[in-house]
Amino acid sequence: MPNRKFDLKKQPLQERAKFTVDVIKQAGIHILREQGYAGVTTNKVAEKAGVSIGSLYQYFPSKEVLVAEIKRDHFCQLRQLFQQAYDDTAGQALPERAKAFVMASIDAHRLDPVLHSVLNTDLPDFEVKEDDDSAVSVRKWIEKLLDDHRHEIRDGVSIAVAARLSYSLVEAILHDAVSHAPESLEDASFVDEVVLMLLAYLKPAPTG
Amino acid sequence: MPNRKFDLKKQPLQERAKFTVDVIKQAGIHILREQGYAGVTTNKVAEKAGVSIGSLYQYFPSKEVLVAEIKRDHFCQLRQLFQQAYDDTAGQALPERAKAFVMASIDAHRLDPVLHSVLNTDLPDFEVKEDDDSAVSVRKWIEKLLDDHRHEIRDGVSIAVAARLSYSLVEAILHDAVSHAPESLEDASFVDEVVLMLLAYLKPAPTG
Amino acid sequence: MPNRKFDLKKQPLQERAKFTVDVIKQAGIHILREQGYAGVTTNKVAEKAGVSIGSLYQYFPSKEVLVAEIKRDHFCQLRQLFQQAYDDTAGQALPERAKAFVMASIDAHRLDPVLHSVLNTDLPDFEVKEDDDSAVSVRKWIEKLLDDHRHEIRDGVSIAVAARLSYSLVEAILHDAVSHAPESLEDASFVDEVVLMLLAYLKPAPTG
Amino acid sequence: MPNRKFDLKKQPLQERAKFTVDVIKQAGIHILREQGYAGVTTNKVAEKAGVSIGSLYQYFPSKEVLVAEIKRDHFCQLRQLFQQAYDDTAGQALPERAKAFVMASIDAHRLDPVLHSVLNTDLPDFEVKEDDDSAVSVRKWIEKLLDDHRHEIRDGVSIAVAARLSYSLVEAILHDAVSHAPESLEDASFVDEVVLMLLAYLKPAPTG
DNA sequence: AATGAATGAGCTTTCATTCAT
DNA sequence: TATGAATGAAAGCTCATTCAT
Incomplete structure (x- = not known):
């Protein structure tokens, strides 16, 4: 889908990676629900997901993309x-x-x-x-x-x-x-x- | 209820002050229109209004109050x-x-x-x-x-x-x-x- | 007393002025007591004293001098x-x-x-x-x-x-x-x- | 009590982090010595320590906590x-x-x-x-x-x-x-x- | 003299993002 | 790949002080 504005940085081909992407999204959803968009920070999402902030950026090139994916x-x-x-x-x-x-x-x-x-x-x-x-x-x-x-x-x-x-x-x-x-x-x-x-x-x- | 949390900090007494309050509100409206709520920052509003940031806070005790007033x-x-x-x-x-x-x-x-x-x-x-x-x-x-x-x-x-x-x-x-x-x-x-x-x-x- | 580091800006010769100086000091004392030195701001003192901030500076050239006088x-x-x-x-x-x-x-x-x-x-x-x-x-x-x-x-x-x-x-x-x-x-x-x-x-x- | 208000924000895990924490404290001590508590500002401490203001807040959630740690x-x-x-x-x-x-x-x-x-x-x-x-x-x-x-x-x-x-x-x-x-x-x-x-x-x- | 509107340097703090390990 | 330490622009806000009226 080349005309999508934001592409995922990398297609999660491996099982592990797919799991990580999911865990991050779930954490994002959780924080969106509890604290709204203003409450979402990449650091909080990564912590809640139990992954490093670096990993989050491995799969989501920006906060906006993460929310857009959700x-x-x-x-x-x-x-x-x-x-x-x-x-x-x-x-x-x-x-x-x-x-x-x-x-x-x-x-x-x-x-x-x-x-x-x-x-x-x-x-x-x-x-x-x-x-x-x-x-x-x-x-x-x-x-x-x-x-x-x-x-x-x-x-x-x-x-x-x-x-x-x-x-x-x-x-x-x-x-x-x-x-x-x-x-x-x-x-x-x-x-x-x-x-x-x-x-x-x-x-x-x-x-x- | 003069102590309401969402009241103005200070009532403008002089003509000049009334004008300032108005100029600030207009600047706030302008930025709200152009950039939405997320785009509103007190510094931007003050600059747009051509007043100092201190003047803004003289009349609006917080960004929220400014928007609420508008x-x-x-x-x-x-x-x-x-x-x-x-x-x-x-x-x-x-x-x-x-x-x-x-x-x-x-x-x-x-x-x-x-x-x-x-x-x-x-x-x-x-x-x-x-x-x-x-x-x-x-x-x-x-x-x-x-x-x-x-x-x-x-x-x-x-x-x-x-x-x-x-x-x-x-x-x-x-x-x-x-x-x-x-x-x-x-x-x-x-x-x-x-x-x-x-x-x-x-x-x-x-x-x- | 020419060797005092900070002089009063002006000796309060008139009754009214003396009263004002006193009212300001009393307000300063009150705030020092209630909120400590960190709580003292010239604007608060002036407001508590019921005089304008300009009047405060008429008699005390700086916050430090006010406290020193007290x-x-x-x-x-x-x-x-x-x-x-x-x-x-x-x-x-x-x-x-x-x-x-x-x-x-x-x-x-x-x-x-x-x-x-x-x-x-x-x-x-x-x-x-x-x-x-x-x-x-x-x-x-x-x-x-x-x-x-x-x-x-x-x-x-x-x-x-x-x-x-x-x-x-x-x-x-x-x-x-x-x-x-x-x-x-x-x-x-x-x-x-x-x-x-x-x-x-x-x-x-x-x-x- | 890991959630005490006055605890460090984050325990430094790596050597580098421990060093940073130390450098910040030393800078804080230096400024306390030279300029007293009133002279301590987080920006000055960070600058003196040669780290970014963000790093300071990574380890000390507030100026107060930094001084309390010292x-x-x-x-x-x-x-x-x-x-x-x-x-x-x-x-x-x-x-x-x-x-x-x-x-x-x-x-x-x-x-x-x-x-x-x-x-x-x-x-x-x-x-x-x-x-x-x-x-x-x-x-x-x-x-x-x-x-x-x-x-x-x-x-x-x-x-x-x-x-x-x-x-x-x-x-x-x-x-x-x-x-x-x-x-x-x-x-x-x-x-x-x-x-x-x-x-x-x-x-x-x-x-x- | 008195007023109070206006100023702006400077403070604390946040957070998206980068990058060495 | 994954980690997390580090970054720094930028935000909200304070307050001593000045100056036109």
């Missing part, structure tokens, strides 16, 4: 959830598929809510490289789904915009829910409500 | 917009009032879109003090409006929650629009679409 | 106590006079124990100008007294050395007492014990 | 002198043992007189942590000795108090001697005089 991994998991939701509901109607997506979003937030929120709100902008932003690939699946149902969506809005807005919408609601009423994520009626809202946006009926 | 000022302007929207539409129907609010939000984003987004997404949490968080007073006016129309809103959701979500929702959409399609803010149909969405949330009609 | 005043009071003890016991025997001096020392410590200890132990050396060191004039009176009784003191020790050692001795004991058993200052038998000790030094009897 | 080292040497004096005179009479202690004190002052006096008089109180204050362990040996001879000491004074006062006494005298007549430390009769004084305190004979 973010990429996380969004890769998210993408899989959405991909799964897409595949699992192939052929079904829009409401069912929308529900599957909302539930995938909720699962995503359950994976590691604190990390998710740190990665989404606590990272300086320069952390996000356009083609690195895995949110993109998450949205790809939403676009695919909306495109499958493009005739059920109201006119005058592009699929790309609708996908982006749908994602923002659900993220905003879930972010809010996680912060202020985390138990609602487990509440079945909450899911239905969000789905309703999403559908209302995608194909609003007259409100009168 | 945030307070900004949200104070927002609150006025929302208050105006509330007052101007007193007695009208929910759709009209919702539209007034959405337009107020858009105006808010036009005030200083980049600053707005930095203040909303780039600030560490500790920046937000409970009674200092001016987003609260913005929400107060949304709550007031929703409360006026509480019978037109679907059951099972508290006014407070609905207000928070409405705000998050509109913010998320506008944030997205500002980043990816800033011209849409000027598009009349965009406003209508957002209003539709908001109403769909507040009182969804059967989508069947 | 120290001089304090040791001036001490000197008066010792002078009084000398005068009051003129013509009496050594033990009585020694007791008078020890009691004067105790009174000195009672004047302002904390300030005394701060002035004696917490001040950087450069604070002490040879001819400014009012401890000198305190010792002068001890020397005078010992000289009156030079025949009752053992041979082989100069009056100057004996005076200095006597003072160090009593100071060391009292300093220790103030820190670790302040109530002993009020105990009559404590006084007698210190006197005993002092006499034992000045004219030791065979201990066999 | 003090600990110094008093450790003192303790050894007193311990030696105690052991060397086991079984002898009080006057001999007292003399041994006074001579140990004199040796202590000869080790590094200026540093000794700076560490004893120029340090802010917060520098002294209860169990860190090595003066305590010096006093322990005096207490041990006095306890061996408790029947030869006058009644009505606890061993602990007597030990503290004896130490203060000898310190005060020597401090004075060092400042005003350093050659007296080499004078045999001076030693005898101090011993006499100490014994006079511990068991005063009637002066009548």
Whole structure:
């Protein structure tokens, strides 16, 4: 992947090296969760990981790359959830598929809510490289789904915009829910409500 | 409460001091806009403002307070917009009032879109003090409006929650629009679409 | 007094000015007591005194001079106590006079124990100008007294050395007492014990 | 207690690190001697030591800890002198043992007189942590000795108090001697005089 | 005389990064 | 390869002092 902005310094070909890379990422995740991005220092990460600072720099050429890798991994998991939701509901109607997506979003937030929120709100902008932003690939699946149902969506809005807005919408609601009423994520009626809202946006009926 | 941790160190008494405070805030805003919160350093702000670092600390006991003051000022302007929207539409129907609010939000984003987004997404949490968080007073006016129309809103959701979500929702959409399609803010149909969405949330009609 | 290292910038001839000088000194003393020498800053002193920082510098050309003035005043009071003890016991025997001096020392410590200890132990050396060191004039009176009784003191020790050692001795004991058993200052038998000790030094009897 | 506030940040593992720690302490001692505690700044110490400021903070988490370490080292040497004096005179009479202690004190002052006096008089109180204050362990040996001879000491004074006062006494005298007549430390009769004084305190004979 | 706004050298401390071993 | 000692730019902040008003 030559067009990635930051490459890993060295592909960990050996078992030992792969393990080290993993241990370092786990330590980074731990500190991100506990202390946010501002709390991450390479020295702390190396210590927590039980490796020398030199080793960390063997595999991650900078702090930014380390965090970017962690973010990429996380969004890769998210993408899989959405991909799964897409595949699992192939052929079904829009409401069912929308529900599957909302539930995938909720699962995503359950994976590691604190990390998710740190990665989404606590990272300086320069952390996000356009083609690195895995949110993109998450949205790809939403676009695919909306495109499958493009005739059920109201006119005058592009699929790309609708996908982006749908994602923002659900993220905003879930972010809010996680912060202020985390138990609602487990509440079945909450899911239905969000789905309703999403559908209302995608194909609003007259409100009168 | 003159000893609040997040108060100014010293009230500017003379004209010259008021000017200095202002110049410092403007410099802070400038750097926030250009380089985000992480880019703000007291030395850079002082230099940009053309005052000594000592003068900065004469009025702002810490970097955090400076940013908090800037945030307070900004949200104070927002609150006025929302208050105006509330007052101007007193007695009208929910759709009209919702539209007034959405337009107020858009105006808010036009005030200083980049600053707005930095203040909303780039600030560490500790920046937000409970009674200092001016987003609260913005929400107060949304709550007031929703409360006026509480019978037109679907059951099972508290006014407070609905207000928070409405705000998050509109913010998320506008944030997205500002980043990816800033011209849409000027598009009349965009406003209508957002209003539709908001109403769909507040009182969804059967989508069947 | 042209040979004083630091002169007051200006003799306070007017009533108002004298009052200001006093208020500043009192504020300085207060802060010395509460926060030690390290806690003294000219700005804090001026604020505590209720005068502007500019006024402080009108009367005290530097922080060092301010503290030196406070120290001089304090040791001036001490000197008066010792002078009084000398005068009051003129013509009496050594033990009585020694007791008078020890009691004067105790009174000195009672004047302002904390300030005394701060002035004696917490001040950087450069604070002490040879001819400014009012401890000198305190010792002068001890020397005078010992000289009156030079025949009752053992041979082989100069009056100057004996005076200095006597003072160090009593100071060391009292300093220790103030820190670790302040109530002993009020105990009559404590006084007698210190006197005993002092006499034992000045004219030791065979201990066999 | 590996997490004590006043511990070193990191134990030096390699030879090079041990050397660095030492060089830093030596530089700190040098500056303490020349400019007193107020003259100590971490930058000056690092520069004098010829290491980077970062290296200093690698081993000493704060300026305070650095000075505390220097003090600990110094008093450790003192303790050894007193311990030696105690052991060397086991079984002898009080006057001999007292003399041994006074001579140990004199040796202590000869080790590094200026540093000794700076560490004893120029340090802010917060520098002294209860169990860190090595003066305590010096006093322990005096207490041990006095306890061996408790029947030869006058009644009505606890061993602990007597030990503290004896130490203060000898310190005060020597401090004075060092400042005003350093050659007296080499004078045999001076030693005898101090011993006499100490014994006079511990068991005063009637002066009548 | 008095005020207080302004100054800036200098302090303590952090942390991403390098490099000799 | 792995280690960890060393680096030093740069950050936040203090405070004695000056000077325009």
